Amino acid sequence: MKRPTISDIARQAGVSKGAVSYALNGQPGVSESTRQRILAIADEIGWRPNSAARALNGARANAIGLTLCRPARILGMEPFFMELISGLEAELSARDFALMLQVVGDHDGEIAVHQRWWGEGRIDGAFLVDLHVDDPRVPVMEELGMPVVVIGDPSGAGTLVPVWSDEGAPVRETVDYLTALGHRRIARIAGLPKLVHTTLRDREFALACAGLDDCPVVHTDYTGEEGARATRRLLSSRVRPTAIVYDNDIMAVAGLSVAQEMGLAVPADLSIVAWDDSPLSQVVRPPLTALTRDIPAYGAHAARMLLDLIDGSEPGSFEDRAASLNPRGSTGPPVSAGH
Amino acid sequence: MKRPTISDIARQAGVSKGAVSYALNGQPGVSESTRQRILAIADEIGWRPNSAARALNGARANAIGLTLCRPARILGMEPFFMELISGLEAELSARDFALMLQVVGDHDGEIAVHQRWWGEGRIDGAFLVDLHVDDPRVPVMEELGMPVVVIGDPSGAGTLVPVWSDEGAPVRETVDYLTALGHRRIARIAGLPKLVHTTLRDREFALACAGLDDCPVVHTDYTGEEGARATRRLLSSRVRPTAIVYDNDIMAVAGLSVAQEMGLAVPADLSIVAWDDSPLSQVVRPPLTALTRDIPAYGAHAARMLLDLIDGSEPGSFEDRAASLNPRGSTGPPVSAGH
DNA sequence: ATCTCCCTTGGGAGCGCTCCCAACACGTCG
DNA sequence: CGACGTGTTGGGAGCGCTCCCAAGGGAGAT
Numbered sequence: 001m002k003r004p005t006i007s008d009i010a011r012q013a014g015v016s017k018g019a020v021s022y023a024l025n026g027q028p029g030v031s032e033s034t035r036q037r038i039l040a041i042a043d044e045i046g047w048r049p050n051s052a053a054r055a056l057n058g059a060r061a062n063a064i065g066l067t068l069c070r071p072a073r074i075l076g077m078e079p080f081f082m083e084l085i086s087g088l089e090a091e092l093s094a095r096d097f098a099l100m101l102q103v104v105g106d107h108d109g110e111i112a113v114h115q116r117w118w119g120e121g122r123i124d125g126a127f128l129v130d131l132h133v134d135d136p137r138v139p140v141m142e143e144l145g146m147p148v149v150v151i152g153d154p155s156g157a158g159t160l161v162p163v164w165s166d167e168g169a170p171v172r173e174t175v176d177y178l179t180a181l182g183h184r185r186i187a188r189i190a191g192l193p194k195l196v197h198t199t200l201r202d203r204e205f206a207l208a209c210a211g212l213d214d215c216p217v218v219h220t221d222y223t224g225e226e227g228a229r230a231t232r233r234l235l236s237s238r239v240r241p242t243a244i245v246y247d248n249d250i251m252a253v254a255g256l257s258v259a260q261e262m263g264l265a266v267p268a269d270l271s272i273v274a275w276d277d278s279p280l281s282q283v284v285r286p287p288l289t290a291l292t293r294d295i296p297a298y299g300a301h302a303a304r305m306l307l308d309l310i311d312g313s314e315p316g317s318f319e320d321r322a323a324s325l326n327p328r329g330s331t332g333p334p335v336s337a338g339h
Numbered sequence: 340m341k342r343p344t345i346s347d348i349a350r351q352a353g354v355s356k357g358a359v360s361y362a363l364n365g366q367p368g369v370s371e372s373t374r375q376r377i378l379a380i381a382d383e384i385g386w387r388p389n390s391a392a393r394a395l396n397g398a399r400a401n402a403i404g405l406t407l408c409r410p411a412r413i414l415g416m417e418p419f420f421m422e423l424i425s426g427l428e429a430e431l432s433a434r435d436f437a438l439m440l441q442v443v444g445d446h447d448g449e450i451a452v453h454q455r456w457w458g459e460g461r462i463d464g465a466f467l468v469d470l471h472v473d474d475p476r477v478p479v480m481e482e483l484g485m486p487v488v489v490i491g492d493p494s495g496a497g498t499l500v501p502v503w504s505d506e507g508a509p510v511r512e513t514v515d516y517l518t519a520l521g522h523r524r525i526a527r528i529a530g531l532p533k534l535v536h537t538t539l540r541d542r543e544f545a546l547a548c549a550g551l552d553d554c555p556v557v558h559t560d561y562t563g564e565e566g567a568r569a570t571r572r573l574l575s576s577r578v579r580p581t582a583i584v585y586d587n588d589i590m591a592v593a594g595l596s597v598a599q600e601m602g603l604a605v606p607a608d609l610s611i612v613a614w615d616d617s618p619l620s621q622v623v624r625p626p627l628t629a630l631t632r633d634i635p636a637y638g639a640h641a642a643r644m645l646l647d648l649i650d651g652s653e654p655g656s657f658e659d660r661a662a663s664l665n666p667r668g669s670t671g672p673p674v675s676a677g678h
Numbered sequence: 679a680t681c682t683c684c685c686t687t688g689g690g691a692g693c694g695c696t697c698c699c700a701a702c703a704c705g706t707c708g
Numbered sequence: 709c710g711a712c713g714t715g716t717t718g719g720g721a722g723c724g725c726t727c728c729c730a731a732g733g734g735a736g737a738t
Contacts, residue, residue: 003458005724016688021726029727031686048458052400053724055391056693063439063461072425072635077618079415086411089442093452098461100402101440103428113432119342119387122402122437224622253592254622261624279416280619283563283593285600296411344694355718360696368697370716392694395723460724680738687732695723702717708710 004045012041024049055121063098064088064306065117065126067110074222075103077250079278080295081129084151087299088127095307097124107132111140118146124310125149127302131156131196149306151298154317156196161309163302166322167200170291173325174273175208178243182333183271184213187241189230189251193219198247201275205245214239220251227251231258235270242334243271249281252288256330267332277326286329293323343384351380363388394460402437403427403645404456404465406449413561414442416589418617419634420468423490426638427466434646436463446471450479457485463649464488466641470495470535488645490637493656495535500648502641505661506539509630512664513612514547517582521672522610523552526580528569528590532558537586540614544584553578559590566590570597574609581673582610588620591627595669606671616665625668632662 006020013020015034022029023038024047030038055061066088068075075081085099092099100123104110114137117123125147128137138158141148150157153164178186188205191198202217209215216234220226227246231254234241246252252274259270266272266286274281277290298320308315345359352359354373361368362377363386369377394400405427407414414420424438431438439462443449453476456462464486467476477497480487489496492503517525527544530537541556548554555573559565566585570593573580585591591613598609605611605625613620616629637659647654 003460003724007724016690017725018689018727019687025726027727029686034686046458048455050395050724051459051461052391052394053693054726056389056395056695056724057726058693059726061391072422073618075425076418076422076634078421082417082421083411083415085440086414086442089440093441093443098439098441098456100437101424101428102432102437103425104432116387117437119385120390121342122390224618228622250618250622253619257622257624279412279563279589280592283567283589283596284623285596295415342694346694355720356695357697357719358717364696366697368716373716389694392723393696395694395725396696397723398696682737683735685732685734687730689728689730691726691728693725696721698719698721700717700719702715704713704715706711706713708712 003050004047005050006047008045009038009042009047012045013038060124060310061122062096063100063123064092064303065100065102065114065123066129067102067104067113067126068129069104069106069110070130072103077224078222078248079280080248080276083295084129084299087296088303089299090296091300091303091307097307107136111137114141114146115144118144125306127151127306128157128160132194133196133199135196147306147309149302149309151302153196153200155200157317161305161315162317163298163305163320164317165293165298165320167197168204170275170323170325171201171204172208174245174291175205175212177325177327178245178271178273178331179212181243181271181331183243185239185241186212186215186243186245187234188215188217188245189227189234189247189255190217190219191222191247201247214241216241220247222248222251224250224254228254228258231255232262235259235262235264240270242269243273243331245273245275247275249274249276249278249288249290252290252330253280253284256284256288266330268335271331271334273325273331275323282328289325289327289329289331291323292326294321297321342389343386344389345386347384348377348380348386351384352377399463399649400461401435402439402462403431403642404439404441404453404462405468406441406443406452406465407468408443408445408449409469411442416563417561417587418619419587419615422634423468423638426635427642428638429635430639430642430646436646446475450476453480453485454483457483464645466490466645467496467499471533472535472538474535486645486648488641488648490641492535492539494539496656500644500654501656502637502644502659503656504632504637504659506536507543509614509662509664510540510543511547513584513630514544514551516664516666517584517610517612517670518551520582520610520670522582524578524580525551525554525582525584526573527554527556527584528566528573528586528594529556529558530561530586540586553580555580559586561587561590563589563593567593567597570594571601574598574601574603579609581608582612582670584612584614586614588613588615588617588627588629591629591669592619592623595623595627606669607674610670610673612664612670614662621667628664628666628668628670630662631665633660636660 131152470491
């Protein structure tokens with residue numbers, strides 16, 4: 001019943017523990033015939049390396065940390081994280097690394113978890129997501145000396161290694177596309193203003209809209225309710241926008257409902273663009289024009305980067321493919337284009 | 340730079356390693372004054388227990404395993420898992436347990452991961468989700484002797500400890516409610532037929548519909564596309580249903596779009612019920628009547644159960660609150676009720 | 679035949695911690 | 709005053725593994 005150890009193998013094979021260790025780790029120091037015999041016995045009695053004993057010898061923990069600090073209902077609604085995790089996993093599990101996950105309440109909690117995991121030798125590195133402006137986690141991680149990959153823009157990553165995708169190009173592409181369709185009043189319903197990528201998109205949006213009539217930006221918490229409320233407010237204003245760009249798809253869907261509720265036709269009276277595509281965008285009528293990104297691939301890149309970093313190489317930053325506009329039925333020329 | 344160990348503390352405090360160990364673990368064997376002195380020193384030099392060394396002494400790994408085997412795009416779309424994980428986490432992190440997550444391709448992969456983690460001493464227990472009919476994972480887990488909590492119906496859990504919620508009552512409640520509204524032809528667009536809870540709902544649905552006209556059941560893979568296709572087929576049939584119950588909300592939303600696309604008014608021409616509520620259900624027009632469940636609480640119960648099991652107690656099964664019907668705008672009397 | 683040299687092998691220290699055991703001091707009781 | 713119990717302490721084995729070191733043995737060179 002007890003788990004077999006290398007001593008058991010050594011006894012059965014009539015060799016020493018040392019020889020078994022070399023054989024099992026593919027290291028030189030044992031003859032090929034002995035190696036084969038040891039491997040056969042190990043396999044037969046179902047031996048597994050005890051990760052604790054390995055870790056004790058200064059070896060890797062073979063695990064990576066990831067903490068998320070958004071409330072349950074928002075996490076559940078955001079396909080982003082689950083897709084990201086799938087992508088991270090694909091790469092990590094191929095290298096036999098595990099993912100340690102913890103959902104925490106705030107950044108202090110997140111910092112504490114990382115310090116504990118790292119201090120206890122449970123993880124070899126970590127990912128940082130949802131980068132804030134002046135993020136308190138960055139200096140702490142820098143000081144810890146732990147390998148960390150920031151999934152977000154280099155501007156906020158300090159000396160940590162960033163994996164990112166350009167936020168500017170998609171904004172420009174979207175605004176240019178809407179302008180080409182004839183829109184002059186484009187609004188943006190954005191996410192949390194504290195997040196780095198929100199500020200980047202905001203800035204780029206303001207730049208891209210220079211020369212257009214009026215391009216308001218409303219910040220929300222990403223929930224459908226706030227998206228709906230912001231949409232209602234925008235559509236009730238004296239000069240309502242003819243197009244709205246949303247920072248996630250749940251808000252875009254909520255906005256679509258609000259528009260239809262208010263008797264506006266989409267896209268005739270209002271064009272809608274969602275940032276980050278998901279099955280959701282394609283399931284509503286009309287299907288939403290969206291900024292598509294391969295999120296699992298993004299996660300895989302981040303994971304590969306972190307594993308390289310742990311292996312001792314000093315990778316630079318990695319710029320992933322930017323999101324690209326995927327026009328569907330929710331965008332078109334405004335009916336009042338030539339007013 | 341090196342991490343401080345209890346030997347360092349012992350040296351500084353002028354006591355033995357043993358005393359330090361007792362002091363830090365709150366065990367008897369040291370005087371209160373010595374304990375305080377040791378604690379102060381430990382805190383000062385920033386000592387953290389090395390989890391590997393602890394685990395080596397037969398102690399807990401303080402980690403729980405969870406594997407998911409759905410493709411990335413479905414995982415991303417299912418709020419269920421993220422909410423469940425949040426709930427698990429809330430309980431686990433309160434007891435300083437970590438969650439080890441891995442996304443795998445199939446049940447064989449899932450079994451392999453569990454065997455590895457358990458064999459390597461990385462986890463103290465695991466959760467099993469998405470129980471299949473004749474699930475191959477169950478006998479393997481039983482044989483491993485690892486503490487496992489099955490998040491799903493007892494009927495498929497074998498000797499493992501189940502945490503579950505009644506699938507029958509919500510089905511009956513829904514069908515009764517629709518019947519009371521005057522519906523006689525109720526359809527069900529279900530999830531994967533291999534899942535235990537799908538079969539339970541199927542059976543209960545057939546029972547509850549006895550005496551009604553015709554109550555077809557269509558099985559899908561939970562995606563919006565399949566939900567839309569199934570809906571289109573049902574609504575195109577000679578005698579179309581006046582109400583459809585969907586097994587998740589993404590399909591319900593897709594179904595709503597299809598209905599509106601086909602010129603049917605909801606709820607006048609078609610009533611829609613979604614199983615498992617989420618912000619999504621409330622964001623579309625009309626908002627969807629849904630079977631609401633507190634998923635984070637469900638996860639928390641499962642976690643508490645597993646921790647008890649690991650602590651050696653022998654808990655029975657735990658029946659969580661069943662989902663309850665939450666009527667919104669997508670259900671009403673059929674216009675042709677009195678035909 | 680003797681001496682190197684290198685490949686193979688056994689032995690064992692040590693990683694940080696837990697926990698058992700023996701030693702010790704002190705106080706109480708016969 | 710000595711025997712004993714209680715509370716505190718130091719010492720050290722052992723968890724499973726890695727890796728260094730030294731010893732053994734065979735082949736090739738002299």
